[in-house]
Amino acid sequence: MNDPKTPLSEMRERIDSIDRQIQQLISERANHARTVAKVKGEGLSAIDYYRPEREAHVLRMVVDRNQGPLSDAEMVRLFREIMSSCLAQEDPLKIGFLGPEGTFSEQAVRKHFGHAAYGLPLGSIEEVFQEVAAGHADFGVVPVENSGQGMIQVTLDMFLTSDATICGEIELRVHQCLHSRSGRLEDVRRIYAHAQSLQQCKTWLRINLPEVECIAVSSNAEAARLALHADDVAAIAGESAGKVYRLKTVAQGIEDRADNTTRFLVIGRTLFPPSGNDRTSLLVTVNDKPGALYDVLSPFAKHGISLNRIESRPAHTGKWQYAFFIDVSGHIDDDALQAAVHDIGESAASIRVLGSYPVALP
Numbered sequence: 001m002n003d004p005k006t007p008l009s010e011m012r013e014r015i016d017s018i019d020r021q022i023q024q025l026i027s028e029r030a031n032h033a034r035t036v037a038k039v040k041g042e043g044l045s046a047i048d049y050y051r052p053e054r055e056a057h058v059l060r061m062v063v064d065r066n067q068g069p070l071s072d073a074e075m076v077r078l079f080r081e082i083m084s085s086c087l088a089q090e091d092p093l094k095i096g097f098l099g100p101e102g103t104f105s106e107q108a109v110r111k112h113f114g115h116a117a118y119g120l121p122l123g124s125i126e127e128v129f130q131e132v133a134a135g136h137a138d139f140g141v142v143p144v145e146n147s148g149q150g151m152i153q154v155t156l157d158m159f160l161t162s163d164a165t166i167c168g169e170i171e172l173r174v175h176q177c178l179h180s181r182s183g184r185l186e187d188v189r190r191i192y193a194h195a196q197s198l199q200q201c202k203t204w205l206r207i208n209l210p211e212v213e214c215i216a217v218s219s220n221a222e223a224a225r226l227a228l229h230a231d232d233v234a235a236i237a238g239e240s241a242g243k244v245y246r247l248k249t250v251a252q253g254i255e256d257r258a259d260n261t262t263r264f265l266v267i268g269r270t271l272f273p274p275s276g277n278d279r280t281s282l283l284v285t286v287n288d289k290p291g292a293l294y295d296v297l298s299p300f301a302k303h304g305i306s307l308n309r310i311e312s313r314p315a316h317t318g319k320w321q322y323a324f325f326i327d328v329s330g331h332i333d334d335d336a337l338q339a340a341v342h343d344i345g346e347s348a349a350s351i352r353v354l355g356s357y358p359v360a361l362p
């Protein structure tokens, strides 16, 4: 006990022993997951085995059991990666996202599907929808809303013209950084970033770099790529984009709102069963007549369903026709929601269930 190294080496031995057990259990788990996959059918691909509702349930149990010291989000991340590797034993899920590498969309893909999934960087939100529809990607991940700036209209409008379903939602805390080749604030004369990111950092830019020219480009990762070519150019992007393009960080956490969060949707081609804590997205079009919106909303109150969100867009089907994107609590298999959808169908021009999916995990 007098040797100060003894307690340390004892602790390390204990950690080694725990690691051996963890590793053995992970292997055992992977074997079970493989057996489950065999039960579901031989020779199928990952998308046939993948059960988002079961994964959400597994992760909620992880949160319920968690007693620290690691946070719920950390525990969920670790278990997500274990499930990701278990599922990818067959062949990995292919996930389309708004590229290039290093975007917040890619971070959302990793948060939801883990690192064993195959990420397919695509050129635009439209392309993500197209590649999912064509079957080139199993799922797609698209941004839909930012806590400070509201809805991303391109994404909403894609649901008006495509058959995409919604299979999940992801909430990502967005931390913005300023990156450049030199890493020195005094060198910066021009800043590249996605328009949304410039908006999110407006106050910081006004205070710290009032004279600098700000230029909007197609993505933050593209901004980082451009910053590689000159010493007086900086890019606003996430930490991972800075790493991908080997830039130095001039400043971090430069977003104006401390709770800056972007919500992403997982899009696919099918609907999944209930997970126990779900949200349903509906697309309702109405004709221009008195009380149209009242007729859409009153069935939710009548059947005791909580409305989470409503957003209106021009419907593209005719002048002055409107499409309402409505998110409610519950799964479309619930009797109350079935009844509400039936009632709305009586008065609305059309109603479509975009998807029922597990509420975002931490």
Ligand SMILES: C=C(O[C@@H]1C=C(C(=O)O)C=C[C@H]1O)C(=O)O
Pocket (backbone or CB within 6 Å): 032, 033, 034, 036, 037, 049, 050, 051, 052, 054, 055, 058, 082, 083, 084, 086, 087
């Ligand atoms: C093992 C299963 O299949 C897949 C793998 C899971 C896992 O590793 O826990 C969970 C759901 C499925 O995506 C299952 O359905 O239980």
